[in-house]
Amino acid sequence: xxxxxxxxxxxxxxxxxxxxxxxxxxxxxxxxxxxxxxxxxxxxxxxxxxxxxxxxxxxxxxxxxxxxxxxxxxxxxxxxxxxxxxxxxxxxxxxxxxxxxxxxxxxxxxxxxxxxxxxxxxxxxxxxxxxxxxxxxxxxxxxxxxxxxxxxxxxxxxxxxxxxxxxxxxxxxxxxxxxxxxxxxxxxxxxxxxxxxxxxxxxxxxxxxxxxxxxxxxxxxxxxxxxxxxxxxxxxxxxxxxxxxxxxxxxxxxxxxxxxxxxxxxxxxxxxxxxxxxxxxxxxxxxxxxxxxxxxxxxxxxxxxxxxxxxxxxxxxxxxxxxxxxxxxxxxxxxxxxxxxxxxxxxxxxxxxxxxxxxxxxxxxxxxxxxxxxxxxxxxxxxxxxxxxxxxxxxxxxxxxxxxxxxxxxxxxxxxxxxxxxxxxxxxxxxxxxxxxxxxxxxxxxxxxxxxxxxxxxxxxxxxxxxxxxxxxxxxxxxxxxxxxxxxxxxxxxxxxxxxxxxxxxxxxxxxxxxxxxxxxxxxxxxxxxxxxxxxxxxxxxxxxxxxxxxxxxxxxxxxxxxxxxxxxxxxxxxxxxxxxxxxxxxxxxxxxxxxxxxxxxxxxx
Numbered sequence: 001x002x003x004x005x006x007x008x009x010x011x012x013x014x015x016x017x018x019x020x021x022x023x024x025x026x027x028x029x030x031x032x033x034x035x036x037x038x039x040x041x042x043x044x045x046x047x048x049x050x051x052x053x054x055x056x057x058x059x060x061x062x063x064x065x066x067x068x069x070x071x072x073x074x075x076x077x078x079x080x081x082x083x084x085x086x087x088x089x090x091x092x093x094x095x096x097x098x099x100x101x102x103x104x105x106x107x108x109x110x111x112x113x114x115x116x117x118x119x120x121x122x123x124x125x126x127x128x129x130x131x132x133x134x135x136x137x138x139x140x141x142x143x144x145x146x147x148x149x150x151x152x153x154x155x156x157x158x159x160x161x162x163x164x165x166x167x168x169x170x171x172x173x174x175x176x177x178x179x180x181x182x183x184x185x186x187x188x189x190x191x192x193x194x195x196x197x198x199x200x201x202x203x204x205x206x207x208x209x210x211x212x213x214x215x216x217x218x219x220x221x222x223x224x225x226x227x228x229x230x231x232x233x234x235x236x237x238x239x240x241x242x243x244x245x246x247x248x249x250x251x252x253x254x255x256x257x258x259x260x261x262x263x264x265x266x267x268x269x270x271x272x273x274x275x276x277x278x279x280x281x282x283x284x285x286x287x288x289x290x291x292x293x294x295x296x297x298x299x300x301x302x303x304x305x306x307x308x309x310x311x312x313x314x315x316x317x318x319x320x321x322x323x324x325x326x327x328x329x330x331x332x333x334x335x336x337x338x339x340x341x342x343x344x345x346x347x348x349x350x351x352x353x354x355x356x357x358x359x360x361x362x363x364x365x366x367x368x369x370x371x372x373x374x375x376x377x378x379x380x381x382x383x384x385x386x387x388x389x390x391x392x393x394x395x396x397x398x399x400x401x402x403x404x405x406x407x408x409x410x411x412x413x414x415x416x417x418x419x420x421x422x423x424x425x426x427x428x429x430x431x432x433x434x435x436x437x438x439x440x441x442x443x444x445x446x447x448x449x450x451x452x453x454x455x456x457x458x459x460x461x462x463x464x465x466x467x468x469x470x471x472x473x474x475x476x477x478x479x480x481x482x483x484x485x486x487x488x489x490x491x492x493x494x495x496x497x498x499x500x501x502x503x504x505x506x507x508x509x510x511x512x513x514x515x516x517x518x519x520x521x522x523x524x525x526x527x528x529x530x531x532x533x534x535x536x537x538x539x540x541x542x543x544x545x546x547x548x549x550x551x552x553x554x555x556x557x558x559x560x561x562x563x564x565x566x567x568x569x570x571x572x573x574x575x576x577x578x579x580x581x582x583x584x585x586x587x588x589x590x591x592x593x594x595x596x597x598x599x600x601x602x603x604x605x606x
Contacts, residue, residue, distance in 0.1 A: 017212035024109035113160035123155040127494025139181025148174035200376035223497035256551035265316030267389035287332040319388035352419035360394035396448035419462035478504035483515020500566035506532035
């Protein structure tokens, strides 16, 4: 952090830090937004009192608001300098908001960092840098409306870096928070938090913490500061620690991923139903086909492989969850699934299943509307997007018991996967439920999702989910992918700079794949990040041979660095095509996305 005494609160601004004055944008008014869209601006208070005092940690400025026309609304804002670690906390404290239908609270205002050469540091998916004068609009449509604890923010913070220093804004209750990125073409950038009510009520204090950095800082500095925070708060659980609980983890390191499917069935009320060519709504690949494919890959020299199987249940992929059993009879049933599992194990490969405990399909045999998430207004959420058609969300408080029910049946029938993928948990936003039989806050939702992953670990099954997220690090061993957002300014592996040695991340190998930045090859991103590689089930001939060479190179590197911290990332050319990462054991990876070349320098120990 540098000299903590170099930070002080100042009037009409947030603070002065290391000689730079950090000001709020006065053009963005703090406000309480109601469900009907009406806004109650803070400056509408006819009663406003500010007092300054000193706590045991440092100085504080408290402002109390009241006297709003036609309302008993009262609240307080606190700005506190914590001299223990040099941070400034901004807290919104509800005093009397009873009965007020709050959608969100927008406070504090965005800080301004408009100097030439400054940039924002954004944790949208794997991460991006956004220069203040970036020529394209960015952030107009964030995933899940910017809700944290989803792919909109793998990490619960954002920041900005200027030539005069930088800051990191850590959102302390990310499960009840959204954020906004406002950047019109050419800039400037404005970033701010939106605090959400819990179960329709805004009752608890909400805090964001600003950490400030001296001139010379960069995005790596911010990532390493957050890593230290995560360590102090108990979320930084490394793969070495996870391997002590499940030694099977080490067998996964260096594997390529083969993602295959069994049965596909798209129902007529699904958004994906093809009415022009209805025959395309049903497909079937027997389990025996993948057993034969495994033999072929073994003969072609694939040494380490993890097979991820979709569509293994009787209803078909994304159908009738959580009532997915038994294994698809047409594909081979229990006998065929066990034969595939055994063939994989005989080859030294690993076996994993896709599963789902959020999407709750109305045609599931044990469906009961009383088990579905009930929104704060008492209604049930419903949609018909995925293959299985009409669905609610299963309340996550019930999900661990459904996981137990299903896996006890699998284990009793000899199906013991090495790993299991619980879909969407780390990608989609947290749910809340107002059903009095299973009331659940968003924070409790994340805890219940974690319990599902912990059940797998307790039974020697490596837990996986769709993407990655800060809240899931203590539970999750690997994921399906953790790529870049499509509308990204400058892609940077911010998540990996914090958590590389805590979770295994596979990458698609080809250019043009979803989440791979335009004009770059996923293979090079896998190398740069010390990740896993996907082996395509579609390729043959020379293309397959090249894919096998790629996953072998990626796997060899990952076996060396999977449990090492990613200590740095840098651009080596002005056009950012040449990049380098360094791992904590001294391994250096240099790639050139323009020339499609790469070099790995391993440390030499005398």
